[in-house]
Amino acid sequence: MTVPAPTSAQRAANGLVWGFVALVLVFLYAPMVPPVLRSFAGASVENGGLFASYRAIFDDPLLIGGIWNTVMIGAIVAVVTPVLALAIAQALREWQKPRLILGLVLLPLFVPGVSMGVAMAVFFKVLGVEPSLLTMSVVQILWALPFATLVIMTVMASFDETYLEAAYVLGSNRFAAFWKVELPCIRQGLFGAAAFSLILSFNETIRTSIVQGGRNTVQTYLWSQYQQVGLSPALYALMTLLIVATLALMAGIVVVTRRRQLP
Amino acid sequence: ADGTVTIADIGVGDPGGDWTKFKAATGKDVNLVSIGNAPSAVVNQLLAGGGQKTFDIINIVGGMQKPLAEADLIEVIDTSKMPNFAKNTYIDTYLAEGSPGFDFIGYDGTLYGVPTVLQADSFGYLPDKTGEIDSYGAFFDPKFKGFVALEDNYTTTGQKTALYLKANKLVDIEDPADMTPEELKNVIDFLIEKKKEGQFRLIWSGFEQGVNLLTSQEIYVMDCWEPMVFVARDKGVNVEYASPKEGYLLWAMAAYLVNNPDRSDEETAAAYDLLNFMLGPWYGAKITGMRGYMTNPMAAEYAAAHPEEFSKEEADKIAAIDARVKDKFAYGGTWQNRWPTHVEAYEEEWQRFKAA
Amino acid sequence: MSDPILELRGLHKRFGTAVPADDFSMDVDRGEFFTMLGPSGSGKSTILRMIAGLEYPDRGSIVINGRDMTRVPPWDRHLGMVFQNYAIFPHLNVGENVAYGLRKTGSSKADARIRVEELLSLVGLEGFGKRNIAQLSGGEQQRVAIARALAPNPSILLLDEPLSALDEKIRREMQDELRNIHQRTGTTFIYVTHDQEEALTMSDRVAVLNAGAYVQCDTPKEIFRYPRTPFVAHFFRGCNVLKAEYHRRDGKVVVSLAGAEAVVDPRGRDLSSGCLAIRGETVHFGPPAAASNMALNATIEAITYRGLYSNYHLKLADGQTLEATLSQRSSMAVGDTVYISIHADNLVVLEPD
Amino acid sequence: MSDPILELRGLHKRFGTAVPADDFSMDVDRGEFFTMLGPSGSGKSTILRMIAGLEYPDRGSIVINGRDMTRVPPWDRHLGMVFQNYAIFPHLNVGENVAYGLRKTGSSKADARIRVEELLSLVGLEGFGKRNIAQLSGGEQQRVAIARALAPNPSILLLDEPLSALDEKIRREMQDELRNIHQRTGTTFIYVTHDQEEALTMSDRVAVLNAGAYVQCDTPKEIFRYPRTPFVAHFFRGCNVLKAEYHRRDGKVVVSLAGAEAVVDPRGRDLSSGCLAIRGETVHFGPPAAASNMALNATIEAITYRGLYSNYHLKLADGQTLEATLSQRSSMAVGDTVYISIHADNLVVLEPD
Amino acid sequence: MKSIRFDALLRVLVLGLPLLLVAILILGPLGIMVAVSFWKKTGFAMVPDVTWHAYATFLSGVRIEVFWRSLWVAVSSTVLMLLIAYPLAYIVAKKVRPTLVGVTLFLFSVPFLVNFIIRTFSWSDILGRSGFVNSALMGLGLTDAPLDWLLYSDFAVYLGLVTAYMPFMIFPIWLSLSGTDKRYEQASWVLGEGRLMTFWRVTLPLSLPGVFAAAIFGFVGAFGEFAVSVILGGTGYQLLGNSIISSLNVINYPLASAMSTFAVLVMLILLVAWFFFFDLRLFLGKIMGRQ
C-alpha cells in the first residue's frame, strides 16, 4: 500500500520507531565497549604499545590452543547441526509425525545446562567414549539442534513438494531431486541454521566444560580464568578483534548487495 | 599419554604456558587444561566427564581428598618419586601429618596431594574510605552498610563469619572450621539478618569480578583473596589486605595424581616428574610471581639467583610475597575446611542464605 | 486399431476414507488425446499421479508400453507431466528448466542446447532461454512447463488441469497450442480438466469420472450427445434431465413426457432410471418436422441472456422445467406459450447413476 | 436516474513503469451491479483497491456517497470487499469471521449473533458458525467471505474475481447466489472478473478495461452486440473482426466486405479503423431474408465441435475468415460452398483501438 | 532398475538413521538423568534405587522456592523480551527495505560473537556506582548520588537476561510475520478496523506460532541461566541453574537430577499445551503436505 505524504504525527511515529531500534542496539552493543577499552588499557600498553594486548594473544599457548579448538568445534557444529536438522525436518515431512519428532528435538532445550552436560558425560562414559573434540561437538550439536531445526522448518514450510515431484517425473531420483531442486531452494534456511549453530557454539560453556577432557575452548578457558586468576587483556583483545572483523564483514556484504542492485 | 602429561588446573598453576624447562629435563610435553575450582566442576570432570582417563594430574585448592579418595578418583602419593618433596620444608612446617594443614594434602593419614601453593586469607578494604580495619566485624559494621561484598563460598565466608561470631561470643561455636548443623544454622540466620538489613552489596564470585569491585571502588570492604589486592594496587587503587585480630584463614593448593587404571608405569613416572617439577624452585618462583601465592622455600632464593630469568623487580616481588605469607602463617588463624563433616548442611544452609 | 500405450487394470487406492480410485481400468491408445473429466475430488489427479508413479496403487497394475510399471519409481518411467501450478523450478532460468530432464537422456551439452531452443520455439518462446521465471506471465510459465515435460521425448504426457489458472483469452490460445503440439509431436496426451468445453474441443476420447471410477468413456461427440447417466448429463452445461416414463410397444421403446410420446432408440440401455436427457440446443421452436419427433406445448417462464446464446426456461404441462438454448434472436417473450419439438434422436435414455 | 453512489474522477496511478490507472473516471449508480472486465494487468484490481482505500491514487479523486474519500483510510470507508483468494481469517471460525466487522458497528453480542445467523442463512450456510475454516470447500469459503463483507451493511461491495478459483459447476451455482444476494440486499456491487460470460450474465453495466482506462462501458447486451473497438470485440468469444471499407452514399454509410455491400448504422462512430465486427451466431446460412442484409458466398474450411455449438470457419471471397456459430445440427460439411447473410443491424462499425 | 523396495529402504536409512542417532543421543542421557533422580545417595556413592528421596529433599527445602522463582523470572523475562523482540521483528518485517533485512537481522546477532561472560560482566563497568551511567547522571546533575539499583539488582538480572536472549527471539517472530499474507490485514481494514485493532485482532494472532517458538527460545535461556544471576544478581540471586550446580558441589547427583527432571516435566507440559492450543499446520505450512 502506498503511503501518502507523511503527516507530522506519522513522522513523529516514525522517529519513535527508529529511536526504539536504535535504543535496543545501544543496549546490545553497550557491553562491547568495556572489552574494547580494556583491550587497550593496562600495564602492558606502557611497555608494548597500543596493540600489546593483541600481540599477547599469540604469546599465550593455552589461548591459542583454545582458539583452535573453538574454531574446529564451531566448524563441526555449524556444518553437522544444519545437516542433522535438515535430515530431521525431512523425516518429519516424510513420516508426518510433527508432534513426536518436534517434541524429541526440542527436549535438550528443556534440560538445565549443567544437568545436560553431566547426563551427556555419563552417557558417553557408559558407551565408553572418551572426552575429545568429538564429545564437545556432540554436546553442542544437541544444544544447537532445536534452534537449527526450527529455523530450517520455517523455510521448508514454504517449499512446495510439487517441485520434487516434477523432478522425479523428469527422471531425477530422490537424491538427485533433493540435491538439484530442494537444496537450492532452502539454502537460506541452512545458512540461517548454520549461523545460529555457530553462535550457540561460540557461547556454550557449561555443557562443554564437563566433557572437555584434555582440551580447552576459548569459553572454558575464559570461564576458568575469570573465576580463579582474572582475565588477561589478550582475551579482551580477542573479543575486540571478533567484533571488528564481523562488523567489517557485514559492512562488506551491505556494500556488495548495494552494488549488485544498482544495474 | 604419548609423551605428554596432562594436567587439569584452575589457572593458578599455569606458568604462562612455559614448560620448556620441564621438557628439557624430561623430554615430555605438558598439556594444561583449564577447569573450575568448584567441587562440582572438579568432580563432574573426573566422575562423569571422563577426566579420569584424560588427566594425569589435577591441581586445585586442596582439602578435597575425602570425596576424591573415597570415590577412588585419586591415587596415594609416593613421595620417594619426587626428590623435591623432601626439599620443601614448608610441608613439614605447615602441612605436617597430624597438623590441621595436613587436611589440605592428605586424608586419613595418607598423602594424596602435593602442595603447590600456600596462602592465608583475610579481606581487603579501601583505607581511604574506611580507615584502618583489623576485624572481620567490618563485614557486619553498619558503617559500611551497602558497601560490603562477601564471597560466594560457604567454606570461606561461612568460616570467617563463624570466627567473628565466636570471637565476639555472639554465637556458641565449638569449631568454626567444622560446625554442627545447629551452629551453622545460627551463623546463617545471622547472615540472613544482615543481608535483609542491606548490609551486603553483593555476594561475589570470580577473581575478575573481585578485582573489578576493588578498582571501581564499588565496595569498601570485601572478603577476598590477596592477589586481587595486588592487581588492584597495580591499577593504582589504594587497597589494604587486612590483618584481622581473629586470625587468617589458611589454605593450600594440592596437585593430585588422578587414578587412571589404564595409565602405564612410564606415564605415571612422567606424571611424578611433573609433580617434582612443580615442587621445584623455578616453577615455584614463576607461580609466586605471576599469581601472588607462596609456593616453596626455594622459590625466592632461585629468583634472586637467576637474574637472566627473573628481573630484580620480579625477584623482589617474589621474596616479598613469600615473606608476607610466612608472616601471616606465623600470626596464624584457622585452616579452611573444604569438606566439613556436615558439608551437605553447609550447602543447604548456604542455599538458604542466598535465596533469602 | 488397438495399440494401447497405457493399460490400467483394476487400480485401487484409498486415503483414509477417500477412495480416489476404485477398481479403475482403462486403456489409452498410442498418440491419443485422452481426457479425464470429473468433479472435484473424483480422483482425476490421483489416477494421473499413479500413472506417473507419484502414488502407488493399493491394488491393480499399470502397464506402459507393454511393461508392468506398477511399482517402478517415477524417475524410471520416462513420462512427461505438466502440473496444475506448473512447478517450474524457481531457482533455474527458462532454459535450465527445459534442459532439466535432458541430463538423464545422456545428451551432450551442445545437443541439449539445440533441443532446448527447438522446444522453446515449439511453444512459442524463442529467445526466452535466459529469462528468469519470475519475469514470466502465467501463460508463458505454462508453456515452459510443457516444453520442460516434452524435452526428454516422453511417450506419454500427463497434464493435470494445466490451463485452470489462466484467463479465458490466454486459455483459448493455449488450447490451440496444445492441440498443435499434440499433432506435431505425436505424443500421447492424458489430460485432466474440469472444463467441459475444453474436454470436448481437444480430446479424442473423454472419460467422465465419479468417485474413483469412470461412468462413461467415449468420443466427445458421443458423450456430449448421449450421456449415459444423469451424473454425466448434469455434468454438461445445457443438458436437461427430466422424469419420463418408458414403455415397450411392438418391440420398440416408447418414452412419454408431459403427455407427449415418441419412439426412442434405447441404445441398449437399462430403462429403470425413468430419466430422459434432452440437450437445450436440440429443442426446436415450432411444429415438428417429422411425425417421429416429440412435440410439446410449453410456457416461457424466463429468458436468460448468456451472450453467445439465450436460455429459455420452458414450463412443461407436467410442471417440469426444460431449458432450451437459442443462439439466434427471436421475438418470443416471457409468458408466451410455445410449441416445441425434439427429434427422436435427441431423446436420450439415461441409465440409473 | 442518476444517483451515483461512487464517482471516480481522473484517477491516476503508477507503479514503476506500470500504469494501472490512467485518468480513469467512472460513475456507479446506487444498487447497480457494475462489472469491470479486462485482460490481466489492465488495472482492474488496482482500481478496486483504490476504491477500497488499499492504494491511494497519485492524482484524481474518489467520491463515495457524495463525500470525498480519496485520502480516507480503508477502515473509515464502510465498504465491503471480497478478495480473490477470500482472505478468510484462518485463526477464526466461520461465525467469528462473519462477525468480524460488527464490532465497529457497535452491535451488542446478541445482535451480532443474530446478524451472523441471518447472513449465514443468506449465503446458504446455516449452522456453519462453529466450523473451522480448514473444513470448508472452496465454494463455502467464498460464501463466508461474502457474508463477512456484507455483515456491516456496506453501501458498496467490491468483489475481486471472487469465483476464479472455483470449478465450473460450483461457479455457476455461486453466480446465481451472488445475483440473488444482490437483489435481496440492494447493495451496490462492483465486480471484477475475466470471465466474459460471468460479466454478461450478472451485470447491469460492464466496463471493458485496457491499460488503466476503460474502452467501453455499457449494458451487457450493448457491449456484447456492439463492441466499440477491435479490442473489445476480440474480448468476446465468437466475435469476428474483419477488414472492410466504408463509404458514404446518399448520407448513409455503406460497408463493403468481400465484394458485398450493405447500409449500416454507424452509431455515430469514427469510420477510420476500416474494421467491421460480426458475431458468429448472427451469420445466417441461406439466402438473405431482407434486401438490406449483407449476402455473401463462402467456403467451409473447418468445423470445430464445441459441445453447445459448432464453429464453422468460412473463407470469404477476399480470403478473410469468418467464424460462424451454429447450435443446431446441420448437414453442411467441410469444403461445401455456402450462401450466407447477415442482418444489417448485426454489422458493427468499429472505431480504432 | 532400482526396485521400489530398495528406494524405500534407502529412504528409511537416510532419514531414519540421523533421527535414530539424535533420538539415542537425546533420550540416552535423559534416561540416565531420570534414573539417577531415583537413586539413593550414600556418602559419595550413589546406589541405583527407586526412591523419592531426592524429590522429597527438593520439594521440602528452599530449592522448590528457587525453582518457582526461576520459573517466575523466566516467565516474566520472557514476557519482557517478547515486548521488545516483537516490535523489533515487526519493524524488520514491515519497515526495513527487503534488501537490508538480512543485514538488519545479522546486526542483532553480532554481539553474540563476544563471549557471554565478558558481555555480562561488562555491565558492571557500565552500571556500577562509578560506572558510565552513574557518572553521566551525576555529571548532568540528574542525581546527587549513584543509583544503586542499576547493578546487583533485579533490574540488572533482567537486563542481563534480555540482552542475552532477546535477540534470539527476533528471528522466529520475524519469520512468521513476514510469512503472513498481507491480505488478511487489508481485509480487516476494509471491515472497518484501524491499524491498532487490526494488529490486535489479525496480525498478532496470526504471528503466534513464531511468538511461541520465540518464547521457547527465550524461556529456556532464562530458565537455565546461571551466569547472569551470579555476575549481576548481587546478594546471592539464585536461579535453578545455580541451585543445581550447588547441589553438585556436594556431589548430590540424585538431587540435581530430580530438579532437572522436574524442570523437564514442567517444560514438557508447556510444550504439550503449545501443540494443543496451536495448529502446528500454521507453523509447519507445506511440510504437512496437502490438507
Ligand SMILES: Nc1ncnc2c1ncn2[C@@H]1O[C@H](COP(=O)(O)OP(=O)(O)OP(=O)(O)O)[C@@H](O)[C@H]1O
Ligand atoms: N495424499 C492424500 N492424502 C489424503 N487424501 C488424499 C490425498 N490425495 C488425494 N486425496 C483425496 O482423494 C480424493 C481424490 O482426490 P484427487 O486429487 O484425485 O481429486 P481430483 O479429481 O483431482 O479433484 P480436483 O478436481 O479437486 O483436483 C479427495 O477426496 C482427496 O481429498
Ligand SMILES: Nc1ncnc2c1ncn2[C@@H]1O[C@H](COP(=O)(O)OP(=O)(O)OP(=O)(O)O)[C@@H](O)[C@H]1O
Ligand atoms: N504493488 C504493485 N507494485 C508494482 N506493480 C504493481 C503493483 N500492483 C499492481 N502492479 C502492476 O500494475 C498493473 C496492473 O495490475 P492489476 O493487479 O491492477 O491488474 P489486473 O487488471 O487486476 O490483472 P489480473 O487480471 O491479472 O488480476 C500490472 O502490470 C501489475 O504488475
Ligand SMILES: NCCCCNCCCN
Ligand atoms: N586464586 C585462586 C585460588 C583459589 C582461591 N582460593 C580461595 C580461598 C581458599 N579456598
Ligand SMILES: [Mg+2]
Ligand atoms: Mg486434481
Ligand SMILES: [Mg+2]
Ligand atoms: Mg487482479
